[in-house]
Amino acid sequence: MWWVMLGGSAVLAGLVFVLLALAFRRRDRGRGGERTASGRLWIGGLGLAMPVVVLLALVGYALTVGIGTLPTPDPRAVEVRVNARQYAWDMVHPGGIRTQNVLHIPAGRPADLVITSSDVIHSFWIPRLAGKMDAIPGHTNRLRIVADTPGTYRGECAEYCGVGHKDHNFTVVAHDAAGWTAFTEGAR
Amino acid sequence: MSALKRHQDLTAIWGNEPGWRGYLRSVNHSDIGKRFIVAAFVFFAIGGVLAMLIRAQLATPRSAFVGPEVYNQLFTMHGSIMMFLFAIPMFEGLTMYLLPKMLGSRDLAFPRLSSLGWWCYLFGGTIIVLAMLAGVAPDAGWFLYPPLSGKTYTPGINSDVWLLGITFVEISAMCAAIEITVSILKLRAAGMRFDRMPIFAWYLLGTAGMMVFGFPPLILGSILLEVERAFGWPFYSPELGGSPLLWQHLFWLFGHPEVYIIFLPAAGAVSTILPVMARTRLLGYGAIVAAVMALAFLSFGLWVHHMFTTGIPHMALGFFSAASALVAIPTAVQIFAWLGTLWQGRPEMKLPMLYLVGFFIVFVLGGLTGVMLAMVPFDAQAHDTAFVTAHLHYVLVGGFVFPMLAAAYYWLPHITGRERVMRVGEAAFWLIFIGFNLTFFMMHLTGLLGMPRRIDTYPEGMGWTWLNLLSSVGGFLQAFGFALFLIDVVLQIWLGRVHRRNPWGATTLEWAMPIPSTTYNFASLPTVTTRDPLADDPDLGVALARGEGLLAEARHGWRETLAVDMTSGTPEHVAILPGNSWLPIATAAMLGGFFLMMLAGLYALAPVFLVGTVWLGWRWAWTNGTRGDVGMVPIGGGQSLPTSFEAPRTTGWWGSVFALAASATLFASLLFGYAFLWTIAPNWPPPALIPPSLVVPLLAIAGAAAAGIAVRAGRMPIVLGGHLAIVAALILLLTTTPGPSTHAYAATSAALAAYGLFHAGLAAIMTGFVMARAKAGFHSAARATEPRILRLWSDHGAGAGAFIALLLVLPGWFA
Structure with missing residues (x-):
């Protein structure tokens, strides 16, 4: 559980930081001309779809792990x-x-x-x-x-x-x- | 009229009298906003010193620097001060200062209410800090869980200081919430439709809405705990049918939205500053507005995740776990909208941008550890360890302090009118950023190694020693960083060169004025046609100063600003705002007297101050209005509008709507408590029920019906009689209620009856006020605002009173 989350977190944090750094590097290339970013890609894709998928997987996984720790009736208890x-x-x-x-x-x-x-x-x-x-x-x-x-x-x-x-x-x-x-x- | 003459005329109307008199009487939003900011920074420094003491204690194992008694006060006060006396007042101050300027208005909707809030904050915060210096600070944790905070286990006044002091300060939060909501909805520039509002206003609308519904549960919980401590009503005592879990529900029902109440204004600052720094427009305005509203809504479904270990059924845990993870989505929408904005623009690493980069890094890390904690099995392991401490500091410092520092550097030129000197701000950034990460990254590790929170010493050989020392070193680096920030600000005020207008090339209206700003903001009010007025017309500020906008004429000594239709931004009426007054500080002092009497245990004297508060409130309301019809007044551009004396839906009416919404939330929380204790708490059923009665509900219902009908027909004496009947019914009910200290049933019943009494009594007083005002000639067919406002309060008092009278006798009937 712990290692899955740590790995996932590292990947996500890495993604954000790389995008942040690239945004600053882009500035230096190609001046002039109005640039636009795609709202569908940035907000719909990265902002909405990606976290939905990741979180669904994580919550499902956590619930299954959690149910395993429940006190089910056990005569040996x-x-x-x-x-x-x-x-x-x-x-x-x-x-x-x-x-x-x-x-x-x-x-x-x-x-x-x-x-x-x-x-x-x-x-x-x-x-x-x-x-x-x-x-x-x-x-x-x-x-x-x-x-x-x-x-x-x-x-x-x-x-x-x-x-x-x-x-x-x-x-x-x-x-x-x-x-x-x-x-x-x-x-x- | 020349621009200079107009400036002099407007300054005469909007300015303060010289000296202390002017200081104490000022209600101007710029003054009040700046005071909130300065005071919040002072409390931040005090809270920071406490944090330094904590880190000094934990730097080495088996430290003997302070004992557990002092250490417990330290961490309790650190949390309480940072939450209630720093974070909330800081954004309130920033908002009060900026919001009218961004919206193209001359002041907030209720200037005297902002002033009242300021004095309540100052007095309440002072009580708390003085108590700390006297060594009787709260010591039961910032969450003040009973029974530990109750009379048995905290016999001193420590918990009373928290309950009374914080509740006093919360008055200012409630004032601000109503003020901000109504100002955004009503006092905007002509043509500023909802979709043309600056994004900051959307964030603040979400925040203020959350405050209206989030603070009442805390205020109720605090009142109940204080009543339990003072009079022995056992709301939280299990041996008499109470439950400590009720406090946890009420506290976290507030406590989780609180996190977003702090985060949203800071995120609003990010969404405002970031596009300017990247020399572009914000990507996904609509998506961000939707995300803000989703966050405001979802955050109320999360409180149980602070109670994962209290033995809540697993399926309920699953639901709240999923909801906790769900809030990550609107946050992710915003993060990627900001990244996309940077991507489409040409970001420049100016100083505010540097702090925003710090925000990105720290906040994203904090958000990811938050998702980990949202998972029940992991939370059960990490709960109450230093890992949680680390997580919450990454979220709060990353999500609030870094954006606020960016905001400070971004808007300081607006306040000082000066450029900054040298590059001290960069040095401060690196000290704060490195110091912060050193302190709290290490605490993730100590937490995973099992170090609990809230321990004053720890043994050697646990593997925590070096990490703790590094954390402490980092803490002191941060302290130097904040000191450097303060020096930088002072240097700018003293030595900075005078700055030109709009130094960042921003597009929002707060830059369409000279800096530092004038007391009246705009010599004439702008009309906007897009979301970025200064991008369309960079010289807008000059045109407004020349009087080319609306309401350019200073007349009758009126403080005029424009009230618009909520959605379309069409001018609706001219709001005439109240001027400087002694009333706010006098009312705050009267309330302070009440809280001090409660704190001193002089319970017999406390009601005297409440009566004094009602008297001041009466006088306050009496100062509004006019004795003659004013009619339409010209606003410029060939248009005329009615004034707020004669408009049907004034800001006062809207303010009452939100005040009643807050009160109804408190009522709903109390009903929740009644039902919760009945079903969950031990030692029920109670030994005695309220005896069945027909007189009580019939009298109350008859009174409510009479008041409801008569208030619509304008028959004020009957309205008054109706409310007095409800008051009589509820007093009759209280005489038959078993002693409130005998069982939680009797205590919650009496609390409900007290709520009904309060609102019916208030409605009766307001009816009397309206009758006196009509007699004095303040009302006419056109000037009918006050009876309209009375109808709201009367209906609420009548409805609540009748409902409570009926509800409380029901158990006796069915028993």
């Missing part, structure tokens, strides 16, 4: 409730296991996070696993994440939430199958 507050993250895992600022999930299985806040607006973000989801008091949002490999990941608050915003962080521990069993067994 685990659900964790996440409550944000100034300045901590409270997690409630399956079996009622509570932790603060550490999120435990099984690797290779989808985890559905049910996110809310008990004071101001925060935003839940694990840069390496998924996009952000706002934590809004009075509302709950669902976010599906999948960690393919076990390990720890850094998470942070991505919506300015006050003086402690910078340090409003958490860690994610993705367990392998054995580790996950041990974690959930530990509850009993």
Whole structure:
């Protein structure tokens, strides 16, 4: 996704800059005589038709990519409730296991996070696993994440939430199958 | 009559009294425009100093320069100042100065309103800056999201400073919006059809229209948040049925059009300057007009893209994502029209053109990163990182600051009448251009490396250290560039040689006058037959100064200019504009008293100032009009026209139409809030509903019907009675409404009732005014403007009052 957009952007920016430079070079050649540019070519073609084609392709592509990240029902999914507050993250895992600022999930299985806040607006973000989801008091949002490999990941608050915003962080521990069993067994 | 005698006569009518008295009373559009520009630049400098402090803090990891409390005020104030106290007032100033001159008019439609706007801007901006110096500046981000900005989490007056100060300044934006719209529609040169208007006027028409509909949601959101903070009405508190998401909707319903409100005037300057620099005509005038109107319309469908991460359903996201990408099309139309214009002309690299090239490069890059952000999956990753900071600075600085610098160099000779000295402007350009790209290109990279926005320090070893240092160095280069620009302007004013007329060989009417311009712009008004009047007749300015145009005679001490038919530009009547007055500054000071009382928490005293404002408004309106019929007056060329005293559709009537459109938008936003909270917010249904009542709606509907019929029959006492009946019905309704602080239902109901009360009460006062004026002899069969204007306000007050009375009792009936 990223490389497609970067490449496309470079091509478009290049096109504009080359045309701009050529407009100035043209000035030096052939003085005299009224010159006209074709409105149909410049405005109809380059201004209207080109962006329509490019944007249609891009929006279609983005929608397909976006649908792939939606939480479709999955029997293997685990659900964790996440409550944000100034300045901590409270997690409630399956079996009622509570932790603060550490999120435990099984690797290779989808985890559905049910996110809310008990004071101001925060935003839940694990840069390496998924996009952000706002934590809004009075509302709950669902976010599906999948960690393919076990390990720890850094998470942070991505919506300015006050003086402690910078340090409003958490860690994610993705367990392998054995580790996950041990974690959930530990509850009993 | 000699040209000199005419100049003296007109200057006596249009000029200011000497000294401070003249300064405080002036309503002249050139004066007010220049003041807006200077003040906006001062606020730009203040905002720039804040940016320097931010970059100083972020230059190194673990910086201890300022703590998070101060840092939060810094970035909140930087954003707020640049948006509300720099960008909008800057283009308002440029527009106020230029627009009448471009349209071939002597002033704007409502000179006293521009003056009121100026004082509101100055007073409101001063409150905000003084609060910052006192260390109680807003610190909840420029978007002020509740609950963080609410009473619980910001107990000090920080958020109140923002809400009250910015709302005070928004009064000037609303004044300007109505002023600009009506001036473009009505006060143009004879023969200036819609398709002969300078392209700048089209851009400003689009912008002002967006302001009429874009600002009311923000003003409403601010009022609601201030009422929540002051009186505990829980509009945004989820535990009592409010929702913080309501603020986000209202804020971004304004916030996205805001971006185009800033961009369009700058693009208008580009479309004006670029063809002159390329010694040709603009390519695709019609296509650009269509693009401007499309942008103005589409930008209202985009606000949700600022809320992509708030948990909105995916299909809705798809719609808004597509709409966000769609706005790239009218922008692309303009970019390629400009390139085509350069292609067909012979561009010269004069100084304004240099800044336009800077605009092209920076803005195109910013637009492309914008399309990337419009894609939901990418936005979810980049949202709230330095990448977004970089993108918005490329768009806003590229799309506004660079064109404004080009405009500054292009129109400075018009204001100073002088040539610039040496080549300081080129040096300033390179410092700003290189500094800007160094600062913000690096921030794309730090953003992609995961650096969030709005953090005051960061650890080493994240790979952000060097990039941040480079950004800071770039920031300081820019600061030197802007300082050099300022020096250049001062040098030009002091040392520049006196310049000849029309130095760039432009074709628009603002150059058909001596520079610096006179107070009255044109000694006689031009008649145009094409889009480029100065191309047809390069000596037009001299002919106008000799009195060869319309309205060449100075008479009765009247400030006369021509009002035309909107589409055809046929002269319609002679608009007689009000002269200098204490009323604008007095009214702004009275409003300032209200805002200061609210800020100080002296809520009991605040209404006193509102009553004072109504009293001043009454006196203000009383100064218009005349006690005797004037009849037709000659305008030159053997033609005669009625004056605005006796014309059916005056600028005042049109101004009322747009003022009511803005108010109706605020009303619609409030209705949206009522429905939104009812369906989306938690903790509904409310514990108690307004009890069902037949008396309230019947009384209100009867009053509205009586007012509606009587205002058409001219039976003013019945109109007054009708509005008083609506007021009584709504007060009765409020007595049965559950306490507004108990639940968001009661709070929004009370807010709706207050809206109805305000408009019915206002209509009642206006009816009383019209009755007093009729008694004093200001009305006759010919002089019937005021009853016509009253009809608009009366109908709105009656309709809104009856609708609200009915709407609010409905839930009780069905419960």
